[in-house]
Amino acid sequence: MQNVRTIAVIGAAEKRNFTVLKELGEQYQLLLFDKDQDALSEIHESLLAQNRHGYIEKMDCAVNASWEADIIILSGFCINDAAAVEKIKEVATAKIIIVLENEEEFTSSINNQLSFDLIFPHSKIVEIINLSIDENTEKEFLLEGHNSKALDTVSGIFEGCGFTTYISQLN
8 A cells, every 4th residue: 555645735826736736636635725715715625626535635824734744845925935935944854845836936036046955954855847838738847956866756746647747856
């Protein structure tokens, strides 16, 4: 029997990530958090409607969601929100942290010289850039990071959900 992983999604109300959350929710337990509780409720209800047998829980605290999770996904508002990142910093130690970005956010985080490796020195950071422009096409993701095991783990998760991944290991 495979050990079920729990994934916390901080910034879960990003509608463009719905397809990713839907696919992850079919195979993993999801703990969803977002500052916008109304948008979070809408995403939560939509995910439950798509997957009635999944374990998808709405959380009211980013720290609690991150504490309970094996893997943390940072998305949307929290990518460039220092206060949100600081809140989960202590409970993210030794975990894989996925920074889920689209190309626009990736450019913005580079321009701001935001380094998640420095913010989370004891975690394994994998930045994922959504390469798909059209929502109707197959989702393609570029995975970047320093830790080969974390890259392989995240690639396995995403490819297991039917996505295409390209890995770029940084030195």
